[in-house]
Amino acid sequence: MITQELKDQLVSIVGTRFYLDSNNERYAYSYDATPLYQSMPDAVIVPGTTEEVAQILKLANEYRIPIIPRGSGTNLAGGTVPVEGGIVLHLSRFNQIYEIDRENFTATLGPGVVTSELHQAVEAQGLFYPPDPGSMHISTMGGNMAQCAGGMRGLKYGVTKDYIMGLEYVLPSGEILRCGGKNVKDVAGYDMTRLMVGSEGTLGIITEMTVKLLPLPETKRTLIAYYSNLLDAARTVEKTITSKIIPATMEFMDQATMRVVDDFVKLGLPLEMKSMLLIEQDGTEQEVDRDIEQIAEIARAQGAKIVEVAQTPQEGERLMVARRSALAALSRLRPTTILEDATVPRSKLAEIVEEIERIADKYQLQMCTFGHAGDGNLHPTCMTDERDTEEIKRVEQAFEEIFLAAIRMGGTITGEHGVGMAKMDYLGLKVGEAGLDLMKRLKAAFDPNGIMNPGKMFANSDRRRVVVKQ
Amino acid sequence: MNNLLKPNQATPVCDTDKMELVSKGSLSKFDMNEILNCMHCGFCLPACPTYRQMGMEFASPRGRIALMKGVAKEELAVDAEFEHHMNLCLGCRACETACPAGVPYGSLVETAREMVEDQKRDSAKPSVMKTVVFDKLFKNPQRFKQLGTALWAAQSVGLQTLADKTGLIKVLPRPMAEMQKAVDKIASPIARKKREPVMKSGQANALKIGFFSGCIMDVMFFETNQATASLLQKAGCDVLFVQEQVCCGALHAHAGEKDGAIELAKRNIEAFEQAEVDFIVNNAGGCGSALKEYHHWFHDQPEWQQRAMNFVAKMRDANELLAELPPLTFSKRIEAKVTYQDSCHLAHGQGVRNQPRQLIQRIPGVEYIEMNDADSCCGSAGIYNITNYEMSMDILDDKMKQVEQTKAHYIVTTNPGCLLQMKNGIIRAGLQGKMEAMHVMDLLARAL
Ligand SMILES: Cc1cc2nc3c(=O)[nH]c(=O)nc-3n(C[C@H](O)[C@H](O)[C@H](O)COP(=O)(O)OP(=O)(O)OC[C@H]3O[C@@H](n4cnc5c(N)ncnc54)[C@H](O)[C@@H]3O)c2cc1C
Ligand code: SF4
Ligand code: SF4
Numbered sequence: 034m035i036t037q038e039l040k041d042q043l044v045s046i047v048g049t050r051f052y053l054d055s056n057n058e059r060y061a062y063s064y065d066a067t068p069l070y071q072s073m074p075d076a077v078i079v080p081g082t083t084e085e086v087a088q089i090l091k092l093a094n095e096y097r098i099p100i101i102p103r104g105s106g107t108n109l110a111g112g113t114v115p116v117e118g119g120i121v122l123h124l125s126r127f128n129q130i131y132e133i134d135r136e137n138f139t140a141t142l143g144p145g146v147v148t149s150e151l152h153q154a155v156e157a158q159g160l161f162y163p164p165d166p167g168s169m170h171i172s173t174m175g176g177n178m179a180q181c182a183g184g185m186r187g188l189k190y191g192v193t194k195d196y197i198m199g200l201e202y203v204l205p206s207g208e209i210l211r212c213g214g215k216n217v218k219d220v221a222g223y224d225m226t227r228l229m230v231g232s233e234g235t236l237g238i239i240t241e242m243t244v245k246l247l248p249l250p251e252t253k254r255t256l257i258a259y260y261s262n263l264l265d266a267a268r269t270v271e272k273t274i275t276s277k278i279i280p281a282t283m284e285f286m287d288q289a290t291m292r293v294v295d296d297f298v299k300l301g302l303p304l305e306m307k308s309m310l311l312i313e314q315d316g317t318e319q320e321v322d323r324d325i326e327q328i329a330e331i332a333r334a335q336g337a338k339i340v341e342v343a344q345t346p347q348e349g350e351r352l353m354v355a356r357r358s359a360l361a362a363l364s365r366l367r368p369t370t371i372l373e374d375a376t377v378p379r380s381k382l383a384e385i386v387e388e389i390e391r392i393a394d395k396y397q398l399q400m401c402t403f404g405h406a407g408d409g410n411l412h413p414t415c416m417t418d419e420r421d422t423e424e425i426k427r428v429e430q431a432f433e434e435i436f437l438a439a440i441r442m443g444g445t446i447t448g449e450h451g452v453g454m455a456k457m458d459y460l461g462l463k464v465g466e467a468g469l470d471l472m473k474r475l476k477a478a479f480d481p482n483g484i485m486n487p488g489k490m491f492a493n494s495d496r497r498r499v500v501v502k503q
Numbered sequence: 504m505n506n507l508l509k510p511n512q513a514t515p516v517c518d519t520d521k522m523e524l525v526s527k528g529s530l531s532k533f534d535m536n537e538i539l540n541c542m543h544c545g546f547c548l549p550a551c552p553t554y555r556q557m558g559m560e561f562a563s564p565r566g567r568i569a570l571m572k573g574v575a576k577e578e579l580a581v582d583a584e585f586e587h588h589m590n591l592c593l594g595c596r597a598c599e600t601a602c603p604a605g606v607p608y609g610s611l612v613e614t615a616r617e618m619v620e621d622q623k624r625d626s627a628k629p630s631v632m633k634t635v636v637f638d639k640l641f642k643n644p645q646r647f648k649q650l651g652t653a654l655w656a657a658q659s660v661g662l663q664t665l666a667d668k669t670g671l672i673k674v675l676p677r678p679m680a681e682m683q684k685a686v687d688k689i690a691s692p693i694a695r696k697k698r699e700p701v702m703k704s705g706q707a708n709a710l711k712i713g714f715f716s717g718c719i720m721d722v723m724f725f726e727t728n729q730a731t732a733s734l735l736q737k738a739g740c741d742v743l744f745v746q747e748q749v750c751c752g753a754l755h756a757h758a759g760e761k762d763g764a765i766e767l768a769k770r771n772i773e774a775f776e777q778a779e780v781d782f783i784v785n786n787a788g789g790c791g792s793a794l795k796e797y798h799h800w801f802h803d804q805p806e807w808q809q810r811a812m813n814f815v816a817k818m819r820d821a822n823e824l825l826a827e828l829p830p831l832t833f834s835k836r837i838e839a840k841v842t843y844q845d846s847c848h849l850a851h852g853q854g855v856r857n858q859p860r861q862l863i864q865r866i867p868g869v870e871y872i873e874m875n876d877a878d879s880c881c882g883s884a885g886i887y888n889i890t891n892y893e894m895s896m897d898i899l900d901d902k903m904k905q906v907e908q909t910k911a912h913y914i915v916t917t918n919p920g921c922l923l924q925m926k927n928g929i930i931r932a933g934l935q936g937k938m939e940a941m942h943v944m945d946l947l948a949r950a951l
Binding site for chain 1: 545605832
């Protein structure tokens with residue numbers, strides 16, 4: 034509860050315009066992109082400076098009010114749902130790029146900068162920030178950092194954590210701290226930067242970040258291959274990499290996804306095929322041509338029935354349309370679309386896809402699988418209807434089996450979407466009881482009163498399922 | 504306030520039972536399937552001009568849909584705050600173009616506004632929108648011609664008199680004062696009376712076009728309508744000004760006055776049936792998009808729905824039809840840089856994007872320059888620049904920065920509202936004399 038007295042103090046920090054607590058205003062911050070989760074905050078604050086953030090946190094800490102940091106609310110783990118009420122801290126005003134340092138290959142920016150705006154700004158100078166989550170035109174860099182977002186270029190270039198060099202962050206105590214910086218080498222103490230990355234807003238608020246940049250690759254080319262079974266596609270992925278070629282992108286779609294996509298965009302895909310791979314390579318023209326030709330050969334040798342190589346960038350774009358429209362096509366089928374991101378070692382790709390098919394069958398659900406084949410990061414996606422309580426229960430059980438299967442194959446419950454609320458009951462499966470315990474103690478060191486994004490990451494009861502009220 | 508989702512609930516899940524109940528029942532006018540189609544992905548956020556201005560979730564399409572869902576689930580009331588948030592939306596439908604899930608946002612927001620109006624009727628308290636649009640300004644669409652005469656008379660004697668005579672200045676001081684500066688000299692009643700009811704192409708087997716002249720368009724931009732008709736005539740069509748037509752009803756529909764809108768639609772359908780034309784053509788994106796959606800207005804009247812479908816099948820925007828007909832031959836050159844501002848209801852509503860650009864580029868001498876974010880709303884949005892003046896001007900000023908970058912001599916658009924807004928924008932940006940705002944049809948006619 035925010036008392037009138039506390040409200041007055043908060044308003045005096047940010048002004049009335051940026052303190053919002055009417056019914057409609059709060060309601061609009063009661064959800065994020067995760068289906069099925071919703072809960073009302075007590076207020077929404079849109080701070081403008083680090084100093085304001087520090088003052089707000091200090092007060093909230095004193096009054097034990099939960100703080101839920103929020104970027105654009107596109108996460109898929111229920112990470113910004115104010116499950117215990119409190120204050121949603123919307124960081125959209127921290128949207129400036131302060132510096133692009135061409136000598137050190139870094140950019141320094143506020144956490145509210147939208148990912149693709151950073152792309153544009155650095156690419157205009159011939160530089161490159163590789164992480165490209167599917168949500169990049171909407172998601173913020175702060176959200177990417179706090180979730181350690183991945184993307185299509187993950188295979189060759191890594192994910193957000195590989196690019197965060199330094200941070201400014203605020204603790205619940207109101208202390209403003211800095212870690213890392215522009216140094217390529219820096220081993221002074223624990224690596225706090227790495228710890229903050231992927232912390233899902235449970236440790237502190239990031240108010241500034243310095244990211245690593247690369248030179249922008251000269252060119253890129255695309256290839257598409259269709260297979261009459263899953264194994265050949267999976268083997269193409271493996272063989273490509275063992276031949277020491279690391280493509281920028283290796284995307285996979287199963288037959289169910291292909292059917293839905295083709296029905297929606299009418300691309301004339303060969304629907305009798307069981308799976309398809311979309312592969313993109315970037316680099317110098319010479320390297321790219323050589324790699325793409327070699328990959329085409331590998332694909333054919335592994336039994337690809339059809340291999341198409343784009344001759345121009347425009348044609349490459351056309352080929353990528355199928356993958357880009359996957360989510361759109363799937364989401365039109367039924368009212369509710371639930372997308373997961375179980376991840377396995379590359380070598381288990383075919384096995385997990387088959388397992389997902391079997392599980393979908395067992396629970397009589399409509400599921401399609403697509404995703405980042407090169408990273409073993411798949412998106413089994415279930416089309417359902419949130420009003421059908423009985424079906425949602427089956428969805429739950431099916432996903433639980435998929436998580437367990439992934440773990441069994443040496444994989445993980447989430448490759449890039451994070452734990453949040455959606456997967457907190459499964460975190461123990463991956464990190465073990467002792468691991469959970471250490472993580473909780475770490476959190477207590479940062480946030481002794483538990484005000485930072487409470488009810489996320491760690492299940493606070495022995496409740497196993499979170500989605501459906503029993 | 505009825506049961507809002509409470510924080511501190513042990514299990515923060517959506518209340519599926521309640522939703523089922525609402526979607527079955529008749530508690531709200533919303534189609535729950537359409538609302539649930541929104542998966543909260545946020546793809547629409549960067550496309551939304553009001554979100555870009557304010558950066559707050561409730562000023563975004565996703566936020567507004569969530570508020571509607573709240574109303575549908577009876578977790579939010581249809582109250583003044585809800586009305587405010589629904590009215591802050593431009594209705595530009597850029598979010599529909601951006602949405603991967605195909606959420607019909609335009610019809611959802613119309614339903615929301617309809618519910619606001621219903622609520623007001625019940626409580627006998629008129630909404631802002633209704634006061635401004637229907638009581639003060641447009642009381643009756645038929646009065647447009649009279650208003651036109653009043654405006655013409657006032658322009659002839661001076662703006663001050665206009666302000667006094669019409670009393671408009673008292674209701675809407677700043678927006679109207681600014682708009683007046685932007686309004687061109689309008690055609691005299693005599694000129695308007697002299698219009699030929701039919702313009703023949705003189706060709707055998709000519710296409711017969713029923714011209715939908717539009718109420719605002721025909722008063723404020725009479726010459727543009729004449730120019731459009733001449734272009735069609737030159738392209739080999741017989742153009743008929745159908746006399747019995749009335750206002751398209753778009754403003755009514757957007758403001759939640761659905762019953763009034765449906766009445767107008769029926770009269771138009773009848774008028775054009777009797778005229779027996781091959782195509783119905785108009786040149787205002789906003790009206791066109793409503794005219795092409797008439798069949799959605801008659802879900803519970805099958806006979807009218809069929810008649811509406813026949814009407815819709817014949818509807819074309821003038822750009823659309825001219826781009827299909829054999830190319831016009833131009834006799835004059837226009838040595839100028841030209842850029843194009845999409846009309847939201849033409850681009851996002853009707854998917855007509857290339858045709859006006861093609862037509863402009865066919866004019867000899869023209870150097871066409873594409874503007875950044877050309878399909879992002881200019882802030883005019885029907886009467887938005889009157890009801891939400893400040894936001895509208897913020898959006899316009901941002902737009903003018905993009906316009907200025909093109910260094911164009913002509914900023915061309917295809918809707919009366921946008922045209923007025925751009926004219927006003929030129930004044931606000933201090934570009935008078937350097938740049939002129941113009942309707943596509945006028946530019947084309949100038950080169951004939
Ligand atoms: C269509 C779609 C496609 C997607 N594709 C991908 C993909 O390819 N790869 C991928 O990894 N993810 C993907 N996502 C998930 C999501 O976009 C990412 O998790 C993204 O990083 C979230 O960014 P955001 O700005 O929306 O953050 P939010 O959702 O607002 O917040 C995410 C988390 O970060 C915390 N947080 C935000 N800002 C701060 C801050 N300044 N300080 C501390 N904590 C903070 C929040 O509390 C929350 O826990 C996708 C989502 C959608 C809807
Ligand atoms: S883009 Fe469509 S589905 Fe996504 S949030 Fe917006 S309206 Fe909803
Ligand atoms: S119609 Fe335009 S202003 Fe309204 S929500 Fe959609 S994009 Fe935003």
